[in-house]
Amino acid sequence: MPPEATDLASKVDALYSFLLWASFISTMLVVGGLTYFAIKYKRTDKNQKSAYITHNNTLEFLWSFIPFLIFMGVFAWGWVLFHDMRNMPADALEVAVQGQQWDWTFTYKNGRRSSGEMVIPVNQPVKLVMASKDVIHSFYIPAFRLKQDVVPGRYTTLWFQPKYKGEYQVFCAEFCGRQHSGMLAKIKVVSQEEFDEWLGNDPYKGLSMVEVGHKVYSTRCVICHNLTDKKLVGPGWKDLFGHQVELADGSTVVADENYIRESILNPNAKIVKGFPPAMPTFAGQLDEQEIMGLVEFIKTLK
Amino acid sequence: MSSAPGVNYLNEKSGLWSWLTTLDHKRIGIMYMIAVFTFFAIGGTFAMLMRWELFSAGKNIVEAQTYNEFMTFHGAIMAFMVIIPGVPAFLGNFFLPLMIGARDVAFPRINLLSWYCLIIGAAVAFYSLIYNGADTGWTFYTPYSIKTDNGTTILVAGVFILGFSSILTGLNFIVTVHKLRAPGMTFFRMPLFIWGLYATAIMQVMATPVLGITLLLLIAERTMGIGFFDPTLGGDPVLFQHFFWFYSHPAVYIMVLPAMGVISELITCYSRKTIFGYRAIAWSSVGIAAVSFFVWGHHMFVSGESEVVAILFSFMTMLVGVPTAIKVFNWTATLYKGSIIFNAPMLFAMGFIFLFTIGGVTGIILAVTAVDVHFHDTYFVVAHFHYVMVGGTLMAIAGGMYHWMPKMFGRMYNEFWARISFVLIFVGFNVTFFPQFVLGAMGMPRRYYDYLPVFQPLNRISSIGAWTIGIGFLVVLYVILRCIFTGEKAPDNPWGATTLEWQTSSPPPHENFLTQPVVTGGPYEYK
Numbered sequence: 001m002p003p004e005a006t007d008l009a010s011k012v013d014a015l016y017s018f019l020l021w022a023s024f025i026s027t028m029l030v031v032g033g034l035t036y037f038a039i040k041y042k043r044t045d046k047n048q049k050s051a052y053i054t055h056n057n058t059l060e061f062l063w064s065f066i067p068f069l070i071f072m073g074v075f076a077w078g079w080v081l082f083h084d085m086r087n088m089p090a091d092a093l094e095v096a097v098q099g100q101q102w103d104w105t106f107t108y109k110n111g112r113r114s115s116g117e118m119v120i121p122v123n124q125p126v127k128l129v130m131a132s133k134d135v136i137h138s139f140y141i142p143a144f145r146l147k148q149d150v151v152p153g154r155y156t157t158l159w160f161q162p163k164y165k166g167e168y169q170v171f172c173a174e175f176c177g178r179q180h181s182g183m184l185a186k187i188k189v190v191s192q193e194e195f196d197e198w199l200g201n202d203p204y205k206g207l208s209m210v211e212v213g214h215k216v217y218s219t220r221c222v223i224c225h226n227l228t229d230k231k232l233v234g235p236g237w238k239d240l241f242g243h244q245v246e247l248a249d250g251s252t253v254v255a256d257e258n259y260i261r262e263s264i265l266n267p268n269a270k271i272v273k274g275f276p277p278a279m280p281t282f283a284g285q286l287d288e289q290e291i292m293g294l295v296e297f298i299k300t301l302k
Numbered sequence: 303m304s305s306a307p308g309v310n311y312l313n314e315k316s317g318l319w320s321w322l323t324t325l326d327h328k329r330i331g332i333m334y335m336i337a338v339f340t341f342f343a344i345g346g347t348f349a350m351l352m353r354w355e356l357f358s359a360g361k362n363i364v365e366a367q368t369y370n371e372f373m374t375f376h377g378a379i380m381a382f383m384v385i386i387p388g389v390p391a392f393l394g395n396f397f398l399p400l401m402i403g404a405r406d407v408a409f410p411r412i413n414l415l416s417w418y419c420l421i422i423g424a425a426v427a428f429y430s431l432i433y434n435g436a437d438t439g440w441t442f443y444t445p446y447s448i449k450t451d452n453g454t455t456i457l458v459a460g461v462f463i464l465g466f467s468s469i470l471t472g473l474n475f476i477v478t479v480h481k482l483r484a485p486g487m488t489f490f491r492m493p494l495f496i497w498g499l500y501a502t503a504i505m506q507v508m509a510t511p512v513l514g515i516t517l518l519l520l521i522a523e524r525t526m527g528i529g530f531f532d533p534t535l536g537g538d539p540v541l542f543q544h545f546f547w548f549y550s551h552p553a554v555y556i557m558v559l560p561a562m563g564v565i566s567e568l569i570t571c572y573s574r575k576t577i578f579g580y581r582a583i584a585w586s587s588v589g590i591a592a593v594s595f596f597v598w599g600h601h602m603f604v605s606g607e608s609e610v611v612a613i614l615f616s617f618m619t620m621l622v623g624v625p626t627a628i629k630v631f632n633w634t635a636t637l638y639k640g641s642i643i644f645n646a647p648m649l650f651a652m653g654f655i656f657l658f659t660i661g662g663v664t665g666i667i668l669a670v671t672a673v674d675v676h677f678h679d680t681y682f683v684v685a686h687f688h689y690v691m692v693g694g695t696l697m698a699i700a701g702g703m704y705h706w707m708p709k710m711f712g713r714m715y716n717e718f719w720a721r722i723s724f725v726l727i728f729v730g731f732n733v734t735f736f737p738q739f740v741l742g743a744m745g746m747p748r749r750y751y752d753y754l755p756v757f758q759p760l761n762r763i764s765s766i767g768a769w770t771i772g773i774g775f776l777v778v779l780y781v782i783l784r785c786i787f788t789g790e791k792a793p794d795n796p797w798g799a800t801t802l803e804w805q806t807s808s809p810p811p812h813e814n815f816l817t818q819p820v821v822t823g824g825p826y827e828y829k
Contacts, residue, residue, distance in 0.1 A: 001743050001744065002744060002745050011672075012672055012673060012675075012676060015670065015672060015673055016667070016673050016676075019666070019667045019670065019673065020667075022663075023660075023663035023664065023666070023667065026659075026663060027659050027660060027663055030630055030631075030634055030655065030656075030659045031656055031659070033634045033635075033637075034634055034637065034652060034655060034656070037634070037637035037638055037640070037642070038637060038642055038644070038652065041573070041637060041638070041639060041640045041641060041642050042642050042643075042644070043574070043641040043642055043643045048574075048641040049641065050573065050574050050575035050639060050640045050641040050828055051575065051638075051639035051640075052575075052576060052828070052829050053575075053576070053578060053638070053639065054576055054578070054579075054580065055578060055579045055580070055581070055582065056578075056579075056635075059635070060579050060582050060628070060631075060632075063627065063628065063631040064582075064624055064627070064628050067623065067624055067627040068620075068624050071620035071621075071623050071624065071666060072620065074620075074666065074670050075616055075617055075620045075669075075670065077670070077672075078616060078670035078671045078672045078673060078674075079613050079616070079671060079672075080672075081671075081672030082609065082612065082613070082616075082671035082672040082675070083609065084672075085672060085675060086609045134445070134449065135445050135446040135449060135539075136443060136444075136445070136446065136539055138604065138679060138747075140679070140745070140747060142676065142744070142745025143745075145675065145676040146675060146676070147604050147675050147676065147678055147679070148604050148606075149604050149605045149606055151533075151539060151540060151605070151606050152445060152533045152534070152539060153533025153534075153538070153539065154533075154606065156606045169745070169754070171745065171747045172747070173678070173679040173680065173747040173748075174443070174679060175370075175438075175439050175443065175446070175748075175749040176446060177370075177437070177446060177450065178366045178367050178370065178437070179366060180366075180370075180749060180750065180751070181366070181747075181749075181750035181751045181752045181753065182752065276451050278451070
C-alpha cells in the first residue's frame with residue numbers, strides 16, 4: 001500500500017488489514033481442510049469404500065451463519081468509514097477540478113489556475129468540486145485511499161485532509177481513451193505560508209514568452225503533441241512554424257501565428273491530413289499570454 | 303433409431319453439412335466446443351499480446367490505441383463468446399439431456415439457432431475489429447463509447463446478437479429441465495450440474511434482454527444522436543452503467559454457477575462419495591441467482607451514486623457471499639472420509655476450490671464500501687475477477703472437459719500430459735494474477751497502456767505467468783487432439799460415476815439411451 005497520508009487512509013488500512021487477515025485465515029482453513037482430507041483419504045485400494053454422509057444440519061448452519069456474521073461486521077465497519085468519506089466538512093478549502101482528455105486543471109477561489117499540479121496546505125480539509133468536459137474520468141489518489149468518478153453533466157465531490165507535506169500521485173482511474181494512462185497529476189502538500197504565497201503568485205512572473213509557452217506545453221499539450229516531427233495523438237511540433245501543412249480536405253495552409261491560434265481555440269476548423277478531429281477547444285482555458293507564449297515556443301522548435 | 307452396435311452420434315452421419323444442420327444436442331455441443339475454443343484462442347492471443355506490451359513501462363510493441371483495442375477485444379471475446387457460452391452451451395448442451403435421461407433438449411431447432419446466433423454475432427464482432435477496431439473496453443461505458451470514432455457500433459451489434467444465443471439456450475434448458483426429466487428423476491434427484499445450469503438459464507432469460515435493450519439504445523445514440531446517455535444531449539451517462547451492470551453482474555454468475563455445478567460433479571465422482579449437503583448446494587445455486595439481480599450497484603460505489611444506494615448494494619453483496627461460502631465448505635466436507643483419486647479432472651476441481659476461494663474472499667474485500675473506494679478500477683479488481691473467471695470457470699471447463707471426454711469421444715485422454723497442463727495453468731495463473739493484487743493495492747489503475755516505473759517488477763512477473771498459462775492451454779489442446787485421434791478406447795463408465803450419462807455407451811448413440819432410463823434414487827449413491 002502507498003503511504004497513509006490522511007487519517008482516513010489509516011482507518012481504511014486498518015479495516016483492510018483485518019479483511020486481509022480474515023481472508024487469509026479462512027482461505028487457509030479451506031486449503032488446510034482440502035489438503036488434509038486429500039492426503040488422509042487418498043484412494044489406496046481399488047475397491048475402497050467411502051463413508052455415506054449426506055449432510056449435517058448443525059455444521060451447515062454454523063458455516064453459513066458464522067460467515068454471515070463476519071460479513072455483517074465488515075459491512076458495518078465499511079459503512080462507518082464510507083460515511084466519513086462522503087460527509088463533507090463545512091470549513092474546507094474548495095478547489096474546482098476539471099477533467100478532460102487527458103489532463104486535470106485545478107481552479108482556486110481567487111481565480112488562480114494550475115494544470116497537472118494541485119497545491120494545497122497541510123492539515124487543512126480540502127473539498128474538490130469536480131466536473132468533466134468530455135467523458136467520464138476518475139480522480140484517484142492512492143495515498144489518500146480516495147477515488148471519485150468525474151462525470152460530465154454533473155458535479156461530484158471529494159474531500160481529504162493531508163497530514164504530511166509532500167507530493168502525492170493522482171491517476172485517472174476510469175478508462176477515457178487513448179492517453180488514459182498518461183492522465184496524471186500531482187498533489188503538492190505544502191505549509192500554509194508556502195500555500196498562501198503560491199496562491200497569490202503570478203505563475204509566469206519573470207518568465208520569457210518562450211518559457212511561458214514551454215510551461216503551458218508541458219502541462220497542457222504534452223499528452224498529445226511531442227516535440228519531434230512524429231505523430232503522438234496529434235502532430236508533432238518540430239519544424240511546424242512557417243511550413244506548409246496539408247489539411248484533410250486536400251488544401252494546404254501555412255502554419256503562422258493565426259493558424260496556431262485558431263488550432264488552439266477552434267481546433268476543428270482546419271484538420272491536418274491523417275488525423276481525426278479529436279482535439280478539444282482550449283478557448284476559455286488559456287489566456288492571451290499563454291496562447292502567445294505557445295506560439296513563440298513553437299517558433300523555437302526547429 | 304440407431305440400435306445397431308457401434309453406431310453413435312459421431313458416426314451415424316458424415317459430412318460437414320450433416321453437422322451444420324444437425325438437431326442432435328450432442329453434435330451442437332461439439333460445434334459449440336469448436337467455436338468456443340477458437341474464440342478462446344483468439345481472446346487468449348490478445349491477452350498474451352497485452353502482457354507483452356505491459357512487460358516494461360513505456361512502449362514495447364504497439365501504440366496506446368492498439369493496446370486499447372487489444373484490451374477491448376480480449377474482454378469482449380472472453381466474456382461474451384467464451385465464458386458465457388463456455389459451460390452452459392458447450393458442456394451443458396452435451397450433458398444436460400444425458401444427465402436427466404432425456405433424448406434431446408426440448409427445442410432442438412432453437413438449439414441449433416442459438417449456435418448460429420453465436421457464430422453470426424461473433425462474425426459481426428470480429429468484423430468491427432477489421433473495420434476500424436473498438437477501444438471502449440468490454441463495458442462500453444458512455445459517453446466515451448458514444449464519442450469515440452471507430453467500429454464500436456458494429457461490436458455492440460455483434461454483442462447484441464450474441465445475447466440471443468444466450469437467451470435461447472437458457473429458454474431451452476428451462477423447458478428441458480421442467481418437461482423432459484426421466485421417470486423418477488425428481489428435482490432433488492437431479493445432478494448438481496443440472497441445478498447450476500437451471501439457475502443459470504433463469505438468469506440468462508431474465509437478464510440478457512436488459513443488455514440487449516441497453517445496447518440498442520447505445521446504437522441508437524451513436525447512429526441517430528438520440529440523447530439517452532450523453533449529457534450534451536440531455537442524457538445521463540451513469541444510467542448506462544446501471545443498465546449495463548443490471549445484466550453484467552448476473553452475467554458473472556451465468557459464467558460461474560454452471561462451473562460450480564461441474565465442480566460438484568467432479569468432487570463427488572473422484573472422491574467416490576455422495577456430495578455433502580446436496581440440498582444446500584442446490585438451493586445455494588438458486589439463492590445466488592436470485593440475489594445476484596440486486597447487487598449490480600457494487601460496481602458503482604464511486605460513480606456518483608448516493609451513499610444510501612452504495613450501502614444497500616454493499617449489504618446485498620455480502621448476502622451473495624453466504625451461499626457461495628456454503629458451496630466451498632460443502633465441497634471440502636465431501637472429501638471427508640472419501641476415497642479420493644487425483645487424476646487431472648480432480649486436480650482441476652481442487653485447483654478451482656483454491657482459486658475460487660481467493661476470488662471469493664477478495665470479492666468480500668471489494669464489497670466493503672470504504673475499502674472499495676481505494677481498490678475500484680485498479681489491478682486488484684482485475685486480479686479478483688480473473689481468480690473467479692479464469693481460476694473458476696476456465697478451470698471447471700478444463701476439468702469438465704477431461705472428465706467427460708471419454709463420454710464425448712469414446713476415447714481416453716493422456717493422463718500424464720493432462721496433469722502437466724494442470725500444473726502449468728495452475729502455477730502460471732497464480733504467478734500472473736497474484737502480483738496484480740499487490741499492484742492494485744499499490745494503486746495501479748486498470749486499463750493502463752503505460753505505467754509508472756515503480757510498477758514494473760510485478761508487471762514483469764505477471765507477464766511471465768501469463769505466457770506460462772498460454773503454454774498450459776497449448777498442452778490442453780494437444781491432450782484433446784491426441785485423445786480424439788489416437789486415444790485409447792474408453793469404456794462406458796471409466797470413472798465409476800453414478801449419474802445417468804455414464805449409463806449409456808461411450809460415445810452415446812443418437813437420442814442418447816437405447817432404453818428409457820428410470821431413476822430410483824439420488825444422483826450420487828456411492829454406497
